[in-house]
Amino acid sequence: MNVLTDNLSLYWKGFLGTVELTFFASILALVLGFLMASFRVAPVGSFRAFGTAWVTVLRNTPLTLLFFAVLLGLPRFGLVLPFTVFAILALGCYTSAFICEAVRSGINTVPRGQGEAARSLGMTFGQTLTHVILPQAFRSVIPPIGSTLIALAKNSAIAGAFSVVELLGTYKTLSELGYNIIWTFVWIAIGYLIITLAISALFNFLEKRWGFAR
């Protein structure tokens, strides 16, 4: 039981590490995901091809392999970055593929008439997408994006297994210090539950505020 009270600062650091990873990787994933989704519906063929390739490759790559490749591969090109940044890159790029698919299916739920009306007003593809389609699509993709980001928070555990920057990573130090391993894990599990429930609550709120089921 005293695993938590004795090591509050260690747990707190791990917890913050997970939050940090999740937050920055989410931003990267959302930006890349929306970008790739617009690529995938763009009128230019090579954009569509690029978007499709991005999604197909990343969705079918095991995240552990991606971590491994980013963590040890990029330094070989002379890139010097802290581990956290590599972890954010790997997590963000991986998740962007799933965000992209969620957004794309959201775009498909927007009635055709909306796009047609926008076009008849003389809007370009970019304007149609950013002013008319995406704002409406966003409302119906709140739940799937929420689940994708929860999956991202859970996937950040892989970073903890490679290093100690994250909640799961704290178990290594604690087991070396000889603490009861079961309780160590109970508190780690509760930490993850807090984070996933918080994201879930946030998206429930967003959905109540702006959500729109079609």
Place this chain on the structure above:
Amino acid sequence: MIAKSLRLLAALAVTALAATACGKEGTPPVKGPSAAELPQYKIAQGFSLPDSPTWKKAEKRGHFIVGAKEDQPYLGEKNPADGTYSGFDIEIAKMVSASLGLDPKKIAFKTIASANRETALQNGQIDYYVGTYTINDLRKKIVGFAGPYYMAGQSLLVRTDEEDIKGPDDLAGKRVCSAAGSTPYQRIKADYPKAELVAYDTYSICVDNLLTYQVDAVTTDDAILLGYAAKVPEEMKLVGKPFSEEPYGIGVPKKDNALRFALNDALEARQRDGDWKKAYDATLGLSGEPAPKPPAIDRYPAN
């Protein structure tokens, strides 16, 4: 269209692998010690240890199952091509197996990560563990230790072009890599808080990071670092004097005191008859460091 071409690419990759499946025999050239130079250990005849459940199980099986490291050159390294293990720790495992009457050539080595050594010993995955296992009181509560068979000390490994780091006191603001949760990691954290610590699950990632300029130094026991430096002396070197004492022991299941005492006897005998030095010279000794005086065996009572 894209899907189709990607599918083609995947198919090509698989065929390429299948096509190369008829390759060269043997193993790629190895820089470490080769088996021909390694000492042979005489197997004790008629040895029996009825008080040790671990030994009885191994005897029935015909060989020991030994936990080891797989990525530490000159200490415990697994050859990817043929799966054999080599290094000083491996020699120690072999010599004590011979002393306990079981053929060292038949030992089944098993890679166990640092963080999971106690687990492996507790649940009987392995009979004993020889892999840079530092004896300390905390671990003694969970597992038993025979030995020590080697006295290592924490040291620093840097790139050969490194001028600034000459010892642990120069680490302020430098990025130092060690294995997550390990003893060296905790010591740097406590004694040299100004160093910027980087942790990975294995030392091989740390060394990789050192060579790609992600970190400025790797810290752990000098024996481990010597092994790496000896593999590529033109790229890495050790600096400073060891700043700790890390007695390496053979980890055994905690309750099996009979096995622990027998291993102590075996180690002492091997130190006396020169096999210990022979093993050192054939492995770690290749780095140019002369064999040290083996440490005194710590025969702590059963508890």
Place this chain on the structure above:
Amino acid sequence: MKALRHDATALYDIPGPKTERRHKMYGAVSTLLVLALVGWVLYLLFDTDQFTYTKWMPFEYTGIQELLLRGLGNTLKAFAMAAVLSLVLGTLLAVGRLSDHKPVRWIATLFVEFFRAMPVLVMIFFIYVALKMEPLAALVAGLTLYNGSVLAEVFRSGINSVERGQREAAFALGMRKTQVMTHVLVPQAVRAMLPAIISQLVVALKDTSLGYLITYEEFLHAGKLIASNLDYDLPFIPVVMVISPIYIGMCMVLSWFAQWVAKRQRRNPKTEAADVAPAEPGTLLPGTQ
């Protein structure tokens, strides 16, 4: 064909000759940019000596090839075990969640929600480190608990998505609940759920690589062993170049199989009564279903 493709989207007009030219230009420029990027990466690869003989030579040896194949075999073994056990566990949990007995329903719901909310890696580490199981057993158990729980949700929503009239008609014919399930609902639901089930199996296949982190000697582990060897000059990039196409290829084949099944099912009149959305990997939001 072309006109049809453009017609399929409401986002932009069918381009006129001028726009067509502009799009072609965009296409050419972006293709050039991508090609330049590829060229730059290739240059970097050559520049950092990734194609030297020492780095690629290990792959010539049968010992190394066998190591990789053994790793691949272990990956597939873990996947097969996890897939079968997940399907079994998923079925059991779905039956529990659809049970008429409240306590059974509660326990099954609690179980499913807990394991869907936990990172699968934390489960694997917990089983490996705290419950002290062998790496393979820990990996399979972790994957089974997680994917079984997700599949239970897939099964449940599949059964629930069969048109109400089907169930009502069956009950009206005097069938008992078990009969309604086995003769009417499950046969229709399974066909419709098949794509979602296969998609979830892709997730399980990808997650077998987590075994690398608990020293299970699977495909990635074999690659790491070669990549971190100083004798071969740390051939990390070559190893990634060899193992990632195989990993990605395996997952893609399974994904395509799921899509193919989905396409076939859509044309299949037997599944008309059930309408199942494709399962997105990861959990669904609790509270929104």
